[in-house]
Every structure is written in structure tokens, then in C-alpha cells.
Amino acid sequence: MPMTEHVSSPETEYNQAPAERFRRGMLLLQHIGGPDFDGPINRLSRLSKDMARFTVEYPYGDVLSRPGLDLRLRQICTISALLAQASLQPQLKFHMEGLLNVGGTPDDLVELLFLSTAMLGFPIAIDSIGIVRDIFTERGLAFAPKEPDDGDGTDRYRRGLGTFRDLMGMDPSAFSAAFASISPELAQWSLEFVFGDVMARHGLTNEDKHLAIISMLGATGNRSELMRLHLRAAVAGGVTLPTLAEAIMQLSVYAGFPAALNGFALLGAVVEDPPDQHPTTADLHPTPVAEDTGSESRRLRRNRGLTALAATSSASGEAVVHSFDDVAPEIGGLIVEFCYGDIFHRSGIDAKTRELTACAALAARGAATDVTPLRVHIRAAIKAGARKDEIVETLLNMLPYSGYPAIRQAMILAAEEFAAIQP
Structure with missing residues (x-):
């Protein structure tokens, strides 16, 4: 039965506004x-006529129908907010198709997955690539991934520095000042990976990136x-306050009013900052975060990453990694070169401890996007020498911090993995 049959014809001025909202929303x-x-x-x-009506009236009739953002940008903001919540796959697919x-x-969909690797972590992209692939298949889209960068990778730092200045409009040393002294590696990776590998891509405009990241x-x-x-940075880069206000207002639909209200509080603080708190590219200090001695080559990082991958997660x-081959092979490359080649190979903690921390982090989040990575790292922990009881204790230790539902789910996955590797 069409949804419009569930709404009575308005007879009073009081009822005309809701009816118009519903019509506009539909x-x-x-x-x-x-x-x-x-x-x-x-x-x-069928379950709740009122909830169905609310779902049309407020999101579509009140917010998304506003003129301050075009529909493409609104869908980019919506997808970004849904990606961030990590467990809303049906809605994510609906709005990816809507874009x-x-x-x-x-390309817009694929580039949002690239952004998510830097802003939200790789599990989001690992899970969402399957949704994107299904959409392309169902629509008969013959998508050809972009040709990968054919450089040797030694310019990542310089490229990241240039992208940072273009996108953020501030001194990069100020961006990392709060943590550079305790972890110069994080400061370096912020430029090399976040801005040199991800933000430097050309598939989205700067405005697209700003609104997606803020969402x-x-x-x-x-x-x-x-x-x-x-x-x-968005304000300094020319994104208008009404545009930012519309993007933050839309958070009320897809992340709730608290998220939107917090966003408006932050926007208000930015607007109230004195002018010298909005540096332009011309004002940038010429000194980079660290001396630019050139980044490591892609070949070195990839070989190191493949070695670490074989020693831990293996098949x-x-x-x-190969799940991205047909749509976004460069994301698979980033997993090898960045996750394994830059991070997981490091000797600061032993391989077993590294895998147990990964299991703890993924179990604690408890999101739908973390299911496959948690399985991978449970297997990797066992391969690194962790006993089953050590994995169980690691998960149990997360109970006070994550609650029973998340750890119950993680324990069920662990039991399935333990059973699968029985000789």
C-alpha cells in the first residue's frame, strides 16, 4: 500500500504544515x-505509522529539502556520517545508491572509502567495499579503478606537506604540536599517510573533503x-558558514541532535576566533614539522609490509588486501604499505602483544565493520604464539570498558575461530 494512503487529508491550518512536510519529504x-x-x-x-511519518517529515521534508546544500553534497555528508557509525550497513547502502x-x-563512493581509511580506520573501508561492489554489480556499472601513482613513494612527505597547506591553511607544526614530542612517528605519518596518500587524491574537491571529514x-x-x-580550515578555504551550518544540521538526522549541537558549538567557537586564528596559505611558516629527508620508497615499505603480513595474518x-583489487586496489596497497609496512613490522612490542592489542581494540568497538578484522587478528594472535586462554583473557579484560554485548559478540567470534583451527 503506498505510504501516502496512511496520511489523512488536512482540514485545518494546524494539520496543513505536517501534510506539506510529508508531501515534500516523499x-x-x-x-x-x-x-x-x-x-x-x-x-x-506496518510496525509504526507514526515512525514512518516521522522518518519522511523531518529528515526529508525539513532538513534534506533545504536549499543550502545540493543533493550530491548532502548525500556525501550522509554517507560520511553513516560510515563513521560503522554498523548501519542497510542505511549506508541506501544512501550510497542515493548518491x-x-x-x-x-568515483565519489570510492574516494569516500579512501577518506575513511584516514579518518575512521581501515575496518570501515574493508567492510564497505563489499557494499560498493554490490551496488556496481546490481547497476551493471563497469567501474575501472584509477591508475595507481607510478612514483617511487619518496615524495610522500613533500606531497603531504603541500596538500596539508592547500587543504588546512595552517602551519603543519601547529597541527601536530600536541603529540609530536611524544610520537614523532605519528606526526610524520599524519603528513605522509593522511595528507600525502589520502588527502592528496584528486577525486573529490576540497569542499567535498571538508564536508565529508566534518561529517x-x-x-x-x-x-x-x-x-x-x-x-x-574549511572557513579559511572558502566554504561558507551557511554551507557548514547545513552540513552540521544534517548530523541531527543521521547522528542525532547531540552530535549536531556539539558541531554548532564548535562552529560558533571558530566564528568567534579572532582573525589571526584563521591563517591563510600566505601566512604559513615555511618550516615543516620535521626536516624533509625524503620518505622511504614504496618498494621498501611494500616488501617490509608483505613480510610482516606473511608472518602474522598470512592467507x-x-x-x-585482495578484496579491493577490482574496485580500489590502492586501498589494498595502503594496507600492505602503511598498516604492515609502516606500523605492524615495528619492534617496539612483540608480535603477540601487537595482535592481542588489535583484538582488544576491535572487540571494544564492537561494530559490524570490525567482525572480519577481529577474525583476522584472532588468527594472527594464535600464529604469533598467543594461547587461546590469553585471547580469552584479553577479551574479558575489555568488559568493564565496553560492556557485555560487545564482548559477548567478540567471544562468540573467538570460539568460532578456535573451532576452525582445530587440527
């Missing part, structure tokens, strides 16, 4: 949702310092 939902646009709403209506329906491109950080929560820096890790 028209926009049809544009975004495509042929089956009202399927989810009709299914929801294509309103004029977005397959990711706002939906994640507890990223106030970094979100304020990105809001300030299961290789399967994750």
Missing part, C-alpha cells in the same frame, strides 16, 4: 531512493579538537 525521498523509494517506509509503517541517483559518481568527525563524537581545526590478511 518527493525528495523518491528522487534519492529510486524505484523502490517507498519500500522501507511502507515496511516500517548515484542524485548525480554523484562511482565523519561529528558523527564519531569526541573529536572536538580535530573537528574545530577542520571547521577552521586471511592477504584475502582482505
Whole structure:
């Protein structure tokens, strides 16, 4: 039954406003949702007509229908917020398809996955690549990945520095001042990986990147310092305050009013900053974060990463890397070169401890996107010499911090992995 049949005709001025909101929302939902646009709403209506009506009236009738952002940018913001929450795959697929329906491109979807690796972590991209692949297959899209950078990788630091100055409009030493002394590696990787590998890509405009990143950080929560820096950079880069306000307002739909209100508080702080707190590229201090002696070559990092991958995750890790081959092989390359070649090979902690910390982190988050990586790292922990009881104790130790539901789920996965490796 069409959803419009569930709404009574308005007879008073009081009822006319909700009816108009619903009508406007349904028209926009049809544009975004495509042929089956009202399927989810009709299914929801069988359980709660009021919830179905709310879902149309506020998100689509009140917020997404506003003129301050075009629909492509609105869908980029929506997808970014949903990626950040890591467990909303049906809604993520709906809005990824919606981006294509309103004029977005397959490249837009792939580039958002690249952004997610830097802002949200690789498990988000690992899980979401399957959704993107399904969408391309269902639509018969013959997507060809971009040709990878054919450089040797030794310019990553310089490229990152240039991208940072272009996108952020501030002195990079100020960006990393709070942690550079305790971890110069993190300061270096911030430029090499975040800005040199990810942000330097050309598939999205600077405005696209700013709005996507702000939506990711706002939906994640507890990223106030970094979100304020990105809001300030967006303003310095020419993104208008009304545009930023619309993107933050949209967080109320997909991440809740607290996230939106926090975002507006940060935007207000940026607006109230004195002018000298908004440096432009011309004001930048010429000294980089660290002396530029050239980045390590891609070949060195890749060989080191492949060695670390073989020694830890082996076949299961290789399967994750190759899962990107047909759509975004460069993300698979980043897993090898950055995750394994820059980080996992390091000797600061032994291999067993490194894998147990990975298991703890993934179990603690408890998101849908972490299921496959948790399985991979449970196997890697066993390969590194961890006993099953040590893995169990690691998971149990997370109970006070993550709660029973997350650790219960992790323990079930661990039991399945233990059973799978029985001789």
C-alpha cells in the first residue's frame, strides 16, 4: 500500500504544515531512493505509522529539502556520517545508491572509502567495499579503478606537506604540536599517510573533503579538537558558514541532535576566533614539522609490509588486501604499505602483544565493520604464539570498558575461530 494512503487529508491550518512536510519529504525521498523509494517506509509503517511519518517529515521534508546544500553534497555528508557509525550497513547502502541517483559518481563512493581509511580506520573501508561492489554489480556499472601513482613513494612527505597547506591553511607544526614530542612517528605519518596518500587524491574537491571529514568527525563524537581545526580550515578555504551550518544540521538526522549541537558549538567557537586564528596559505611558516629527508620508497615499505603480513595474518590478511583489487586496489596497497609496512613490522612490542592489542581494540568497538578484522587478528594472535586462554583473557579484560554485548559478540567470534583451527 503506498505510504501516502496512511496520511489523512488536512482540514485545518494546524494539520496543513505536517501534510506539506510529508508531501515534500516523499518527493525528495523518491528522487534519492529510486524505484523502490517507498519500500522501507511502507515496511516500517506496518510496525509504526507514526515512525514512518516521522522518518519522511523531518529528515526529508525539513532538513534534506533545504536549499543550502545540493543533493550530491548532502548525500556525501550522509554517507560520511553513516560510515563513521560503522554498523548501519542497510542505511549506508541506501544512501550510497542515493548518491548515484542524485548525480554523484562511482568515483565519489570510492574516494569516500579512501577518506575513511584516514579518518575512521581501515575496518570501515574493508567492510564497505563489499557494499560498493554490490551496488556496481546490481547497476551493471563497469567501474575501472584509477591508475595507481607510478612514483617511487619518496615524495610522500613533500606531497603531504603541500596538500596539508592547500587543504588546512595552517602551519603543519601547529597541527601536530600536541603529540609530536611524544610520537614523532605519528606526526610524520599524519603528513605522509593522511595528507600525502589520502588527502592528496584528486577525486573529490576540497569542499567535498571538508564536508565529508566534518561529517565523519561529528558523527564519531569526541573529536572536538580535530573537528574545530577542520571547521577552521574549511572557513579559511572558502566554504561558507551557511554551507557548514547545513552540513552540521544534517548530523541531527543521521547522528542525532547531540552530535549536531556539539558541531554548532564548535562552529560558533571558530566564528568567534579572532582573525589571526584563521591563517591563510600566505601566512604559513615555511618550516615543516620535521626536516624533509625524503620518505622511504614504496618498494621498501611494500616488501617490509608483505613480510610482516606473511608472518602474522598470512592467507586471511592477504584475502582482505585482495578484496579491493577490482574496485580500489590502492586501498589494498595502503594496507600492505602503511598498516604492515609502516606500523605492524615495528619492534617496539612483540608480535603477540601487537595482535592481542588489535583484538582488544576491535572487540571494544564492537561494530559490524570490525567482525572480519577481529577474525583476522584472532588468527594472527594464535600464529604469533598467543594461547587461546590469553585471547580469552584479553577479551574479558575489555568488559568493564565496553560492556557485555560487545564482548559477548567478540567471544562468540573467538570460539568460532578456535573451532576452525582445530587440527
